Amino acid sequence: MNIAFTLNGKPQELTISPNEKLTEALRRLGVYSVKTGCNEGACGSCVVNVNGRAVKSCLMYAAQVDGGCVETVEFIGSLDNPHPIQSALVEEGAVQCGFCMGGLIMSAKAVFDKNPSPTDEELAIHLDGHLCRCTGYEKIQSALRKVSSGAAS
């Protein structure tokens, strides 16, 4: 079947099989930030934003985004012009292996888009679906705290 959606600000058409997951479809399109760590919605590495909501793309069929808008971490910032969340994570030393980060950043962005100054507790509740084994989340929290207080560039 064919679907059409907006991917990272650009119109995208794609032929998919009806049971293809969104993770696989996006990776097939070269959107490599979308990772698979468990394939059952438990690790959060595959999170993307669909119509402004953070979703686990391994639990979603590609067909479900037909007509919708999908954003991934590739879209929100670049090496030359990183998003404030990305800058803060780098400055705080919060990025170790980085495998979980694409998904985690998209969840964080969905929070900040609705509320520019969430508390630690609010962030922790929204990011509870993300597993990071490297950092102990301490530096991630301090980076997001900076974004929340407006201290991040």
Added chain:
Amino acid sequence: MKKNFNVVNKSVRKIDSLSLITGKPMFVGDLKPADALVVKMLWSPHAHARIVSLDASAAEKMPGVHAVLHHGNVPRVLHTTAGQGFPEPSPYDSVMFDNKVRHVGDRVAAVAAETAEQAAAALKAIKVVYEELPAVMSIEDAMKPGAPIIHDEPDAHAAIPVPYEPERNLAARVAMDVGDLEAGLKASDVVLDREYYTDYAQHCPIEPHVAMAQIAVDGRIVITTSTQVPFHVRRIVAQVLQIPVRRIRVIKPRIGGGFGAKQEVLLESVVALFALRTGRAVYWKYTREEEFVSSRTRHPEKMRVRVGAGKDGKIRAIGLDCISNSGAYGAHALTVVCNSGSKILPLYRSDIIHFVGESVYTNLPVGGAYRGYGATQSSFAIDCHMDELAEQLGMDSLEFRRINTVRSGETSPVFRALGEGKAGVEQSVGSCELERCMKLGAKEIGWKRRGRWQDKTGRFRRGIGMAALMQGSSIPEIDMGAVSLKINDDGSFNMLMGATDIGTGSDTVLAQIAAETLGCDLDKLIVYSSDTDMTPFDVGAYASSTTYLTGMAVKNTAEKVVKQMKDVAAAMMECSAKDISLSDNKAHGPGGRSVTFSEIALRALYGTDQFQIGAISSAISHKSPSPFSAHFAEVEVDTQTGKVSVLRYVAAVDCGTAINPKLSEGQTEGGVLNGISYALTEEYRFSPKGRMLNSSFLHYKIMTMRDKPEIKTILVPSYEKTGPYGAKSVSEICINGPMPSIANAIYNAVGVRMRSSPFTPERVWRAMKEQGRI
């Protein structure tokens, strides 16, 4: 001893971090060609069985299937999957595919097909007839006379002269005695004899094991893999496939965490053989379930600790007997259990020391390298034991440790006695700020307000516990790391290293050491690492070696380059090289004159007497200086449910000079939270027939941002004279503290000693009930 640093000891940005979080294709799965064949493995459904017959003929003919591998069509080469130096201290008890399976999740046959669906369908068409054998499900069962022999194949053997007795399921044994333990205990005023047990756990890198093999235009095999040990992968794949090392190139791109699990050569030989047989690119990624069951785990360990002390509070004799469960194969069996002794016993001063470490085979998942590497298990036993002993002596636990722990300049017979598969290396303790770690950590947690459990009441009771820790930095006289460095026209440098950054930031830390030595900015270093064709050798990312050992190789190499640059600059400024110093990307000569690194490079490359300014150099270690650490946990126990919550955690660590303080803190915080969930929630549950029942992140709980307590890291500087700019290691020691400090805190809260992990609500509740605390 240089202590005023320009680049070192600064929290510079991790050099790959922005690329990693803007979605660049940097991991193995991102580099896969669209037409790569996909591998699926048929895993054993039985804990212990002989394969009577295996018929893959139908599977081979199925659509999309290109090849099937099984014991009938691959070379039988005994080897170890443990990615260690050669010859490996782990027994040669593995073959690519065997006619026997030794745990649920052992290999039976593999299919390479165009799609994952086709491969999965083909697996179902493989007809296997098994003869089930009695299985061994515990350390105790493995050691019983007449127990089923798991490795009854005649060709299993040890590659080095170490005890190996598969006929009684003994995968490894190591022992040492200084003085007479029994006599020492008899002469002590207080003696404590206890048993402890730590259970299975998995590393849980968020990226599971993944590897890809391609045939290059010259017929060589290029393996791109998520590994901690690219050079050991090359050697072991060559061994297993019986082809020369020169036919193989191994590349490690960015990898999604390792923690020891990826110090194992598991997927690479399979994808390489498929690529050779099909001529196609071949890709294999573990599922999360496979990562739990068919990867590697932390060895469970049963430990008996006997310590005697005088009324003065000084330890007279210390005995530690460890038996580890190696699972179905002996990967890291000897060295992990050996480190249970060698990485904790030197911490406590004692004239009499006894240690026995044994590792036994069972029909359960395979143990392996896991951050902490045996010291994690024994730190739990020893640190809990010391807490209880201090109590029996009527002493404060912190004071007891203060008077008994090792100081700078002291030595221990353990260093000499316990090496890795051979005798150890005599050494004295260099830098050691353990006492200061204990002092600062105690102050931060509020040690003085801990009180006695007897005085605590109410449903929720709080307690504070601590642990004192050591580890090592590299394996002395065994590990080696090498580095090459060359200058470019613009005064930048290519630095090539075998060293393996597994997310820790070693590429950054090593570039900082180079920039410090060269006198340039960090962004002048172009780092490329872990490619067996392009970079010089390195043992890889394990044994807390990279900063210390490869760091020294970086410094050695950079110093050679500095000498060459000074010679060129001297010719340019017509002065003596002795009068030149390098800093700020310039060579400074007498009279305020200077030339830039770029001008030096241009002269050397295009001007007069041209040559490539560059060097290659290596380093070995002659000692393994220990980082030291004191950990403190404050917990709250719900006496109605047994649930333990960690409220606050403090880790004070002496890692020498922290080359990058934020990255050192990050290592500590990550290790601590991993250790907290190891202590409280992570648990392998097995069916009676050895099948893991909770092989998913939904049922095996690792902690999230919501579960974490505040973790406070205190870096306590020291200067290790043998290390690069005073550095020691930091990455492993941190995971050893949570289990003992939480157990001691639980005791301080509710008066029960938890001697078996994990401390689940049910276990804590039962312990409180049995001991009449509730």
